[in-house]
Amino acid sequence: MAVLQTHALTIGYAAPRQPKVIIARDIDLTLRGGEMVCLLGPNGAGKSTLMRTLAGMQKPLAGRVTLCGQDIAALKPRQLAARLSVVLTDRPNLGLLNGYALVAIGRHPHTDWTGRLSRYDEAVIRWAVDAVDAHDIAERPVMALSDGQRQKLMIARALAQESELILLDEPTAYLDLPRRAEMMRLLRHLAAETGRAILLSTHDLDLALRSADTLWLMAGGQVRVGAPEDLVLSGAFEAAFHGEGVTFDRATGAFSVARAHRRTVVVHGQGVPHTWTRRALQRAGYAVASVERLNGHARVTPQIALSGDEYRPTWHLYHYGDEQVCHTIAQLLTALEQLEDATTEGSYER
Amino acid sequence: MSQTLSKPIPRPADYAEDTALPRLNLGLRPWLLLVLLAGLAGAFLLSLAVGSVSIPLDQIVTVLLGGEAERASWTNIILKFRLPKATTAVLAGAALGVGGLLMQTFFRNPLADPFVLGVSSGASLGVALVVLAAGTVGGTLLAGFGLTGDLMLASAAALGAGATMLIVILIASRLPNSLTLLILGLMMGYLVSAAVSLLLYFAIPERIQAYLSWTFGSFGGVTWEQMPILAGGVLIGLCIALLLTKSLNALLLGEGYARSLGMNVSLTRVAIVSATAVLAGTVTAFCGPISFVGIAVPHLCRSLFHTSDHRVLVPGTILMGAIVALIAALIAEVPGRNLILPLNAVTALIGAPVVIVIILRQRNLQQSFGG
Numbered sequence: 001m002a003v004l005q006t007h008a009l010t011i012g013y014a015a016p017r018q019p020k021v022i023i024a025r026d027i028d029l030t031l032r033g034g035e036m037v038c039l040l041g042p043n044g045a046g047k048s049t050l051m052r053t054l055a056g057m058q059k060p061l062a063g064r065v066t067l068c069g070q071d072i073a074a075l076k077p078r079q080l081a082a083r084l085s086v087v088l089t090d091r092p093n094l095g096l097l098n099g100y101a102l103v104a105i106g107r108h109p110h111t112d113w114t115g116r117l118s119r120y121d122e123a124v125i126r127w128a129v130d131a132v133d134a135h136d137i138a139e140r141p142v143m144a145l146s147d148g149q150r151q152k153l154m155i156a157r158a159l160a161q162e163s164e165l166i167l168l169d170e171p172t173a174y175l176d177l178p179r180r181a182e183m184m185r186l187l188r189h190l191a192a193e194t195g196r197a198i199l200l201s202t203h204d205l206d207l208a209l210r211s212a213d214t215l216w217l218m219a220g221g222q223v224r225v226g227a228p229e230d231l232v233l234s235g236a237f238e239a240a241f242h243g244e245g246v247t248f249d250r251a252t253g254a255f256s257v258a259r260a261h262r263r264t265v266v267v268h269g270q271g272v273p274h275t276w277t278r279r280a281l282q283r284a285g286y287a288v289a290s291v292e293r294l295n296g297h298a299r300v301t302p303q304i305a306l307s308g309d310e311y312r313p314t315w316h317l318y319h320y321g322d323e324q325v326c327h328t329i330a331q332l333l334t335a336l337e338q339l340e341d342a343t344t345e346g347s348y349e350r
Numbered sequence: 351m352s353q354t355l356s357k358p359i360p361r362p363a364d365y366a367e368d369t370a371l372p373r374l375n376l377g378l379r380p381w382l383l384l385v386l387l388a389g390l391a392g393a394f395l396l397s398l399a400v401g402s403v404s405i406p407l408d409q410i411v412t413v414l415l416g417g418e419a420e421r422a423s424w425t426n427i428i429l430k431f432r433l434p435k436a437t438t439a440v441l442a443g444a445a446l447g448v449g450g451l452l453m454q455t456f457f458r459n460p461l462a463d464p465f466v467l468g469v470s471s472g473a474s475l476g477v478a479l480v481v482l483a484a485g486t487v488g489g490t491l492l493a494g495f496g497l498t499g500d501l502m503l504a505s506a507a508a509l510g511a512g513a514t515m516l517i518v519i520l521i522a523s524r525l526p527n528s529l530t531l532l533i534l535g536l537m538m539g540y541l542v543s544a545a546v547s548l549l550l551y552f553a554i555p556e557r558i559q560a561y562l563s564w565t566f567g568s569f570g571g572v573t574w575e576q577m578p579i580l581a582g583g584v585l586i587g588l589c590i591a592l593l594l595t596k597s598l599n600a601l602l603l604g605e606g607y608a609r610s611l612g613m614n615v616s617l618t619r620v621a622i623v624s625a626t627a628v629l630a631g632t633v634t635a636f637c638g639p640i641s642f643v644g645i646a647v648p649h650l651c652r653s654l655f656h657t658s659d660h661r662v663l664v665p666g667t668i669l670m671g672a673i674v675a676l677i678a679a680l681i682a683e684v685p686g687r688n689l690i691l692p693l694n695a696v697t698a699l700i701g702a703p704v705v706i707v708i709i710l711r712q713r714n715l716q717q718s719f720g721g
Contacts, residue, residue, distance in 0.1 A: 055610065081612030088610075092603045093458075095658035098377035105599055108611040115596035115661065122374045123365035131359045139375050141656075161611070162362075193359040 001068075003164045003197035004031040004054065009063035011046065011053045020061060023049045024221045027063070031199055033164060036191040038208035039201040041218030042241055047201045048169070050218065054199070055167050056080055068164055081109035085161035087154050087168040099138030099145075099153050103128055106160030128159035131194065132186060148179040152186070159190070168200035172207070180204055184211040205241070205248075205255060249288075252278060263340065264289050268305045273313040277304065280329045286336070302339055304332070378662045379655055386669035390440070393676040397436045398428055401683055431570075434577060438569040439679045440672040442637050443647070445584040445629040447671020448591045450644030451651070451663060452626045455598050456619075457532050463644035464630035467518045467531070467623065468538035469511050473634040474565065476510020477503055478546045481561045482553035503564055504576065504635050511631030514538065515624075522623040523616065528605075531623070566692035567638035569679050576636065583632030590625035591664055594618065598660040642697040643678070646705050647671045653708050674701070 006029045012022040023046035031037055041047050052058040054065055056072045065072045067083050075083070085106065094102055106128070107121045117125070129138045132152040137145055142153065151171060158166045171187070172180040184207050191198040191213075199216075202208050208215065209228045217224040217231055219240035224231060231237045238248045241255075248255050252275060265286045267277055278288045289301075300320075308314040315326040317335050326332040365371065398410045409419045410428060419425045449464025457466070465471070480502060517538075522531055550558055572580055597618045600608040609615050633640065651666040652658065674697075682696040683689075 057606075057609070076612075077609070077614060078612035081610060084610075086607070086610045088604075088606050090604050090606055092607065094602060096377070096652060096656055097602065097658050098375070100374050101376040101378070101657070101659050104374070104376060105603060105611065108596060108600055108613070111596070113593065113596060115599065117374070120362070120366050122371075123368075124362040125374060126365045126371070127360065127362040139377070141377070190359070 001033050002030050003033050003068060004199070005029065005066045006054070007064045007066065009053070009065060010061045011049050011058075012061050013049075014059075014061060022061060022221070024218065024223060025062075027223050029216065029223060029225065031165070031197045033195045033197050034191055035213050036188045036198045036200070036211070037214045037216055038212035039199060039216045039218060040205060040208055040240070045218045045220075045240075047218055050223070051167060051169055051199075051201055055084060055086055078109050081161065081163070083163050084165045084167065085158035085163040087151075087158050087166070087171055089169050089173060091174070094142040097142050099129065099134060099140060099142060099156075100125060102142055102153050103138070103156045103160050106157040109161060124160050124162060128156040129153075131159055131190060132156045147174045148176075148183070151175065151179075151183065155186070155190075159194070159196075163196070165197045165199070168198070170202055171200055172202060172204050180207055184208075187211075188213075206253075209237075209253065247282075249278070249282065254279060254282075263287070264301055265336065266301055266303045268303065271306075272310055273306050277306070277315070277329065277332070280333060281336075284333050284336070302336060376659065377657050378659055379657075380662055382655055383662065383665055383669065386666060386673065390669050390673050390676075393673050393680075394436055394440065397439065397676045397680050398432045400680060401427075401432060403427060434572055434574055435570050435679065436676060437577065438572045438580065438637065439675040441580055441584045442569060442633045442640060443643055443671035443673070443675025444668040445587060445633045445671070446640060446644040447647035447651075447667035447674070448588060448664060449626045449629040450646075451648040451660075451667045452591060452594075452598070452622050453644075454648050455601055455660070456622050456626075457528055458604075459532070460649070461645065462532070463641075464626055465634075465639070465641075465644065466535045467627060467630070468514050468535040468542070469518070469627050469630040470634045470639040471539045471542035472514025473507040473511040473631065474546055474639060475542045476506040476508070476513075477564050478549045478561055479510075480506035481564070482549040482557050504571075507564075507638075508631065508635035511627075511634050515627035515631050518627060519620060519624050523620045525619075528619065564638050565694070567640045567694045567697075569637055569675070569693065570690075572636050580632055580636045583628055587625045587629035587632070588668060590621055590628075594621060594625070595660040595664050597621075598664070602658055637693075639694070640675075640697065641694050642701045643671060643674055646701045647674055649705060649708060650674070 006027050009027040009029075010022060010025040011027070012020055012024075014020045027050070039047050039050065049058065053060050056065070056075075059073070067075070067080070072080060072084075103125050104117060104121075107117060107124065108115065111117065111121060126135075129135050132155050134149065134152045134156055137149050138153070142150060145153070151174070155166075155168070155171070158168075168187070172183050175183060184204075187198055187200065188211050190196065209232070212228055215226060215228050215231055217226075217236055217240050224236045224240075226234070226236070232248075232250060232253065235250075238250065241248055263286060265281055266289050267274055267281070281288050303318040305316045305318070306313045307316065315329070315332045317324040317326060317332060317339075319339055324335050326335055395407060395410060398414075399405050399407055403424075405419070405424050405428065409424055413419050413425050413428045419428070446464055450462070453462035453464060453466055454460060456462070518531070518535070521534060525531055550561070553561075597608070597613055600611050600613050601618070603611075605615050608618075630644070647667050647670050648663070651663055651670050654670070655662050655666055657663070678693060678697045678700065681700060682691045682693050684691060
């Protein structure tokens, strides 16, 4: 079932006596229950504006956002809160609240003015804490917890709100790498198991590619929708992040920090050592090509072949008929560096 | 983690069916409220018993139950002097404690007190105008209208506080964020103290003395006739604060989260500001600007209850504020001697070291404060 839908949505800012700033127009999106979608896009593409508009915190310039078939503009704040919960990037200082008390705040749209918790409310709080696997920390004061544990409780708080849709704004922002992977797995598991629709914005491109059911790729005033792999194959992914200081390698699915390309290097073969060799070369600023595309330039282009077993490979570097043997990637990079210097000096003399 | 992720998640209903589960441990300790209530009863009786004349406890109970004490003078002392004073202290302490809590949570600032909105500055200006300017215009004129002594001061302070209150509430309902309000309150404070110093400069010395003794603060000036006004204002403010506990808890997460939980942020803001203005304004009108209780009591309560949850903090600050005010009034009387110290000097002299010790022991005020 479609939980969230946008209909010809145009987002941006409208201030009195100033021209409207349109960030993206005619967006038609659908988010279903049990689905986890990652919203990606380069900085300034308008991810936050879209999230804020979907959360009802900002008015659309045109079009509608519907939640379970109802226009969110027509919902009262409390009705909206019962259908939509958020996890924001703010890191509120929760002081002496313990974990259960924090998660209990998620029950606010369902309790009376005193905030008294019924047996059912308590059951939901317990369930939410168990669902994020936080029962062992829920009786400790929140200020004594790590960023990852605290984020789990914030997600439990959103779960306790019992909303069909959970929006998370960069939920992995403050976490270290293992915690990020864990968080994404957790969110995906929650979507699948609880039937909720989960939308999160993230800068974690690599992790999003690996975990999302669907990607919403926002760039150039448009939102492209598709399975992560489809967006990679169609080139939409590369195009979106082109010029962001990173380049995306379609072959390995990895991002590399872009440097000015020094020259092209050919790597022969495939396998784990080859993958890491490619990564090392890209990191050092070489364009890595497969041999097929460079037939005929074999003498000019340095070529690398690997021998030996997977755990102790040997690298063979061929250039103008010379062969150098390297036993580590560091050696290989040094050798390439020297080739580069020799060539530059040569061209200078000429 | 990995094993947990592969196992299915039960439904909330599965937990609801399990009736053997204990109640959730939210880290609140509501039984401490009973301890505070007992403490309040003790402090109240003590403040009736102790003073320039000591009265035995059983005699106090007899008088409170409507009987006559062994000596007629005791009945008189209790009913005419000590009881209104103790009642005023309870009301004022509760009001200032809760006002401080509201402001600290609202501005997420551990240094906020009920007067950050400029209410006491407004009251001081009102009093300064009446006391100081009356000297230049002619005190006999005002006296001719029967506006003399304490009642005149109270009305002037109430007018000043009320005017500031209205301005602040009007602004609070229009502002996009709360921080601007804090700066505005500060600026109003500066403006008013500038005006007061001008008035002081041109005033005659006896008038300055009268103004200064108002700024010392006192619980002793409220008569039974005035008590319903003080009690009414304070009870209205406390009721609003009790109604706000849920919203205050949501505000711990920040205004963005509070809104996402279905809270009407602008309505809540006006309610918080109004409650604080009424609490601080009423108390200042009748007791003068009592400093320190408002800032210290919420901190005392947080470290006693060890939580930031307003469901216990609001009733907790009511009781704790009343106790602190009663004890301060007791000490100001210097039991056994015919001497009354300025109340404000006592609250700060006793209160500041207590707060310093608590903060040093806790080390992480910013965190425990929960702002």
